[in-house]
Amino acid sequence: MTQYMISVGHDTAEAPTMETMDPAIIQPIIAAVDAFNKKLQAEGAWVFAGGLHPIQTATTVDNTGATPVVTEGPHIESREYLGGLWVIEARDLDAALGWAKEASKACAGRVEVRAFQEEPA
Structure with a gap:
């Protein structure tokens, strides 16, 4: 099975965080994501998932010199940033996209799906 990353993007660094959102808005999203996580685990697709602290807490390290x-x-100044991710196992891209549709619904936002590269032989 191939591993895929389903990443959750946010449109702006000024967007409300979980800590500042109205509980009436965030609680249903938390419940939906928890249910989605449990479904991934029950169906054997779960590898890892996690949410990230706001972009303002990032630290960039450059040891190329x-x-x-x-x-x-952050490394890149941008309107968009990574808010969290799932790593799943799926038989193919179509199956991963099925999971991504559920992830998008659960977290109430857009997600991106990308396969991990295979390890070199």
């Missing part, structure tokens, strides 16, 4: 440079903040 003579001296490592550690900078507070």
Whole structure:
């Protein structure tokens, strides 16, 4: 089986976070994501999932030069950022897309699906 990442994107760094959202809005999303996670686990597709802290908490490390440079903040200034992800196992892209449709519904947002590269022989 192939492993796929289903990533959850957010449109702007100024978007409300789980901590600042109205509980009446966030609680149903949390419940839906929890149910989706349990379904992934029950059907053997679950590998890993996790949400990320807001983009403002990112730290960038660049050790490509003579001296490592550690900078507070994201690597790329962008309106969009990664908010969380699932790593699943699916028989093919169609099956992964089926899971992605459920993930999008559960987290109330757009998701992106990408297969992991196979390990070299």
